[in-house]
Amino acid sequence: MTSSAIEVLDVRKNYHTFRGKMLSALQGVSLRVEPGTIFGLIGQNGAGKTTLIKILLGLATPTAGSAHVLGRSPKNPSARRRFGYLPEQMRLPDYFRAENFLRYMGRLNGVDRTLMKQRIPMLLERVGLTDFRKSVKAYSKGMQQRLGLAQALINDPEVLFLDEPTDGLDPLGRKDVRELLVQLRAQGKTIFLNSHLLSEVELVCDRIVILNNGSVARAATPQEFTRGTGEYLIRVAAVNDAVRAATTRIVGGDTVEWERTTFRFTPRDRTHLNSLLDRLRGAPVEIESVEPVKLSLEEFFLQVVSGREP
Amino acid sequence: MFATYLNSLHESMSRRVALVLLGVAILIAIILNAVVHVRTLPDGATMILVGAQPPAPPVIAVPSMLESILRATGSLWMLLAIFAAAPLLTGTLERGWLELTFSKGTARWKIFLGRFLAGLTLYSLMFAVATLPVALRLWWKTGIETWQIGVALLIQTFGFAALLAVAALVTLPQKGVALPVIAAAAIWLLTPALAMRQETFYRIFSSHVMRGIIDWTYRILPKCSELEEMCVSFVQGRTIASWWPVWSTGVFTLLVLGLTILLLDRKSF
Numbered sequence: 001m002t003s004s005a006i007e008v009l010d011v012r013k014n015y016h017t018f019r020g021k022m023l024s025a026l027q028g029v030s031l032r033v034e035p036g037t038i039f040g041l042i043g044q045n046g047a048g049k050t051t052l053i054k055i056l057l058g059l060a061t062p063t064a065g066s067a068h069v070l071g072r073s074p075k076n077p078s079a080r081r082r083f084g085y086l087p088e089q090m091r092l093p094d095y096f097r098a099e100n101f102l103r104y105m106g107r108l109n110g111v112d113r114t115l116m117k118q119r120i121p122m123l124l125e126r127v128g129l130t131d132f133r134k135s136v137k138a139y140s141k142g143m144q145q146r147l148g149l150a151q152a153l154i155n156d157p158e159v160l161f162l163d164e165p166t167d168g169l170d171p172l173g174r175k176d177v178r179e180l181l182v183q184l185r186a187q188g189k190t191i192f193l194n195s196h197l198l199s200e201v202e203l204v205c206d207r208i209v210i211l212n213n214g215s216v217a218r219a220a221t222p223q224e225f226t227r228g229t230g231e232y233l234i235r236v237a238a239v240n241d242a243v244r245a246a247t248t249r250i251v252g253g254d255t256v257e258w259e260r261t262t263f264r265f266t267p268r269d270r271t272h273l274n275s276l277l278d279r280l281r282g283a284p285v286e287i288e289s290v291e292p293v294k295l296s297l298e299e300f301f302l303q304v305v306s307g308r309e310p
Numbered sequence: 311m312f313a314t315y316l317n318s319l320h321e322s323m324s325r326r327v328a329l330v331l332l333g334v335a336i337l338i339a340i341i342l343n344a345v346v347h348v349r350t351l352p353d354g355a356t357m358i359l360v361g362a363q364p365p366a367p368p369v370i371a372v373p374s375m376l377e378s379i380l381r382a383t384g385s386l387w388m389l390l391a392i393f394a395a396a397p398l399l400t401g402t403l404e405r406g407w408l409e410l411t412f413s414k415g416t417a418r419w420k421i422f423l424g425r426f427l428a429g430l431t432l433y434s435l436m437f438a439v440a441t442l443p444v445a446l447r448l449w450w451k452t453g454i455e456t457w458q459i460g461v462a463l464l465i466q467t468f469g470f471a472a473l474l475a476v477a478a479l480v481t482l483p484q485k486g487v488a489l490p491v492i493a494a495a496a497i498w499l500l501t502p503a504l505a506m507r508q509e510t511f512y513r514i515f516s517s518h519v520m521r522g523i524i525d526w527t528y529r530i531l532p533k534c535s536e537l538e539e540m541c542v543s544f545v546q547g548r549t550i551a552s553w554w555p556v557w558s559t560g561v562f563t564l565l566v567l568g569l570t571i572l573l574l575d576r577k578s579f
Contacts, residue, residue, distance in 0.1 A: 057413040060578040081415030091406030095324035107313035108414035108421070151410070161413075 003071055005159055005190035006033035006056060011065035013051050013214075025051040027214040028065070033207070035158075038181060038191040040205035040222075042198060042297075044305055048214040049194050050088065053161055056192070057085055069159055081109050084157030086148045088164045088194075094137040098129060098147055101136060102154055109155035116154070123150040128176060141168035149177065159190045166197060178204055202226065202297040210304050217304050225300045231293035232273060234263045237286040246279035264293070314416070314424025315431075318398050322432050328394040335439040338383060342444040346375065348451040356452055368452035376445060376459055376545045383440050384462070385538045388470050389498055391436055395429030395474055396490045399481045408579055419571040426478060426567070433470045437463050458548060462541035465556070472532030472559050473498055475566040482573050502535035504528040532559040 013026040033039040054060040058074035072079035127146040267273035347359040358371035445456040477490035533555035
């Protein structure tokens with residue numbers, strides 16, 4: 001049995017306001033992330049995602065429960081030397097150049113100087129920052145994000161925490177980041193990804209957790225989240241009275257609504273679907289396509305957070 | 311800690327306040343060197359002329375000159391240097407930067423202490439730039455030892471450490487550089503009044519309890535003005551009459567710094 005890369009057990013985090021009111025950011029969150037996987041954390045603003053990441057990085061202490069990364073408490077600085085982190089809101093002081101920024105980040109992680117000399121140009125090339133001699137204040141948001149990604153990798157981390165890694169990147173940059181994440185996973189790295197871009201999460205993650213109001217609302221693989229709804233979209237060449245009559249005969253009811261040449265149908269079983277298709281062919285009408293309707297991760301997410309979960 | 315220390319020095323040099331103060335220190339050094347003239351008389355004796363004052367022999371003029379330099383620059387530099395050093399501390403806790411640094415494999419206290427030491431270095435550097443050139447020139451030209459200014463520099467830096475520790479503690483519960491600067495400046499202003507409490511506070515408060523509180527406040531707080539007096543008397547007589555201001559300020563600094571580090575380590579961001 002392999003141990004988890006990240007293990008969170010019944011973590012609660014409460015904050016007290018100045019007026020003495022208690023705010024609960026996390027209400028008993030438990031999750032496990034297996035080594036060498038990409039784990040996606042999604043949720044609305046204020047769901048507790050950033051608080052959870054902060055606890056996993058030792059930036060915040062849980063009110064109750066425990067969090068372990070690579071079997072150790074993230075409060076321990078030597079344990080954090082095996083982590084990489086790209087924060088959502090990163091502030092790069094103006095006086096840095098890309099090289100000395102990475103050198104400083106590496107030094108904080110105890111990376112050897114000679115190793116850094118080799119690694120810095122490699123990393124900058126890997127994240128697509130070729131113009132690295134100019135001051136970071138001249139960098140665009142996208143370039144700063146690329147530099148942030150490079151600093152997260154400076155210590156060759158075993159676990160990588162990425163908070164909105166594609167924020168500010170153009171579509172090509174996003175694709176680069178996705179490819180980088182897949183490469184890192186192939187190298188055995190564990191990636192903890194927090195993103196609002198659900199299509200990206202769906203594309204790269206092995207497992208996804210939806211956090212809602214400080215607790216885990218759902219945890220599953222992207223395939224499980226995006227499974228079929230049981231509905232089919234039937235598209236025909238043209239709709240006439242014969243087509244409508246054939247549909248009414250199979251579906252039942254007084255009126256059958258066609259949206260132009262498309263009909264949304266929930267059959268009882270496959271025979272039921274085939275009988276409709278046979279009727280349509282006999283109408284006669286040419287059937288252009290029959291597609292099972294699947295929920296996107298975004299649709300599923302919206303249903304969960306609005307309380308209409310399937 | 312050393313990486314943070316070097317980085318903080320780099321950062322402070324990029325800030326306008328530090329650069330302006332360093333420029334002022336260089337200007338002071340130039341002015342001091344311009345007003346001090348060392349003349350050799352026809353009989354071979356060396357005399358020192360300071361501005362329009364009558365010439366004086368080096369044995370009298372050099373300690374007097376060092377005392378004037380200390381009085382003019384020493385304590386005031388503390389106040390000015392706080393403006394340059396406090397942003398180093400508040401910058402540690404800036405959102406977007408603290409997440410980057412405190413999530414790394416270096417303990418928070420090391421990062422904070424690195425920046426604190428960089429603040430002290432900044433003060434020492436400014437003080438040294440303003441005072442050492444003229445002290446070295448006087449020693450070179452007259453042969454009278456001026457190394458005492460180096461000891462004065464250390465003692466003054468010690469006093470500055472106490473003020474910076476106060477600024478560090480005030481940095482924790484809030485954002486912004488104003489409050490740490492105000493807190494340090496308040497202590498700096500309060501200490502001479504407390505040192506002369508018989509002539510200041512005792513005239514306002516006649517109650518035994520209040521005077522007791524004032525006495526304890528004096529004992530607890532750093533002794534910036536007394537440290538300055540100590541520097542002056544050391545430069546003149548090479549003796550330190552009482553170590554009380556040094557060790558009581560040292561205890562204060564250690565306690566405040568220790569508390570700051572403890573609170574920082576326990577703080578949730």
